[in-house]
Amino acid sequence: MPDRQNGSVTAEARPWTAPVATGPVSATVRLPGSKSMTARALVLSALADGPGEIHRPLRARDTTLMAAGLRALGTGIDSSGAEVWPVEPGPLRGPATIDVGLAGTVMRFAPPVAALAEGTVTFDGDPHARNRPLRPIVEALRSLGVVIDSSPEGGLPLVVRGTGAVDGGSAVIDASASSQFVSGLLLSAPRFAKGLVLRHEGPPVPSAPHLRMTTHMLRAAGAVVDESEADVWAVEPGALSGRTWRIEPDLSGAAPFFGAAMVTGGSVTLAGWPRESWQPVGALAELLTGLGAEVSQDDDGLTVRGTGTLHGIDADLSEVSELTPVVAALATLASSPSSLRGVAHIRGHETDRIAALARELTKAGAGVVEHPDGLDITPRPLRATTFETYADHRMAHAAAVIGLAVGGIDLTDVACTSKTLPEFPELWAGLVTGS
Ligand SMILES: O=C(O)C1=C[C@@H](OP(=O)(O)O)[C@@H](O)[C@H](O)C1
Ligand SMILES: C=C(OP(=O)(O)O)C(=O)O
Secondary structure: OOEEEOOEEEOOOOOEEOOOOOOOOEEEEOOOEOHHHHHHHHHHHHOOOOOEEEEOOOOOHHHHHHHHHHHHOOOEEOOOOOOEEEEEOOOOEOOEEEEOOOOHHHHHHHHHHHHOOEEEEEEEOOHHHHHOOOHHHHHHHHHOOOEEEOOOOOOOOEEEEEEOOOOOEEEEEOOOOOOHHHHHHHHHHHHOOOOEEEEEOOOOOOOHHHHHHHHHHHHHOOOOEEOOOOOEEEEOOOOOOOOEEEOOEOHHHHHHHHHHHHHHOOEEEEEOOOOOOOOOHHHHHHHHHHOOOEEEEEOOEEEEEOOOOOOOOEEEOHHHHHHHHHHHHHHHOOOOOEEEEOOHHHHHOOOOHHHHHHHHHHHOOOEEEEEOOEEEEEOOOOOOEEEOOOOOHHHHHHHHHHHOOOOOEEEOOOHHHHHOOOOHHHHHHHHHHOO
């Protein structure tokens, strides 16, 4: 049965056997836009003082839900085209109901926007969305004067009772469970009457490159942001400009495709990669090089070449934690053990990714030791297995990478890849078969 929540339907489970590579994979792939940039461009355009356009957006479940949520608040967004989404900001108002699906970006970026609306805005999502951390941003908004009803745990379902304005000022937050708490508050902060000075107190905030993406994009929209003090972000009140956002191809979505080059000793080029990027390409290149790949960039795009050997690595993945499932998959096929650390917070991602990887990689035959903040992986001969994907697109990516080298990796569901790349199964099959 499809899972129906607030009128949106998550795709019905689609079992899928990962295709095995019969030789080196050699291809140029064209991937849609970055989920993270598309989400930010949508929010900043909805809050702007004039029309904007989003070029080459990601059209996937997360970004479609974000567009629908902002539309429900009064923003005109035409997401019918594949190339350009025009955005016409309007007065923000409720009553509205916003389905967050399983999207961290929607559940953390949209409530501050709803706080600026006049009227009541209700948020809920997929069953697992209720388990994802939300309390710190809810409490920060409350401390800024916003009235919000939440579950007893401080999460979904939420009701934001907006008055049409947020006073703003100073707030303290523990953002160790997700950088998105900070990004969500900062994106709306220029529209708070007093702006915002946000201070993080607690264990380190993960995903620093995503925070930099937030502040870069805020400045590109005309906001004044000071991040000169560690763990403090100050956003001045002021108008945001409507503008044209050109979305880069999704670097995290490209990771399994690069992994295919590495597993098969082939070469994969991500076409359309810009010379200057707002995504953490340096961190990705360092990681893949450590695993044994060669990474280069020219006018054709970003290219990853497999060298025929995969090395185990000892890596802190806190800055690029989205990549953990694919890196863990590569580690199971390496010539030496790996230790992946610094990602305790991914237990709060689409599923508890540390537990899910430990379980599924062990079933496939790898030696895995689970730690609170990561995994130790010892490569062993792998075998056919049923690979549970837990509604998590990146678990499906991990299984697909292992399936290149191991016959009979049967995913319980590949439809979960619609969260960020609905065309994943077809693109992957084309890559592996060379068609
Ligand atoms: O702001 C964003 O667009 C994201 C930030 C990160 O979240 P966490 O800090 O929760 O890991 C990342 O993992 C997520 O996929 C996207
Ligand atoms: C953690 C992820 O997503 P979300 O934006 O839902 O947190 C992810 O895409 O890996």
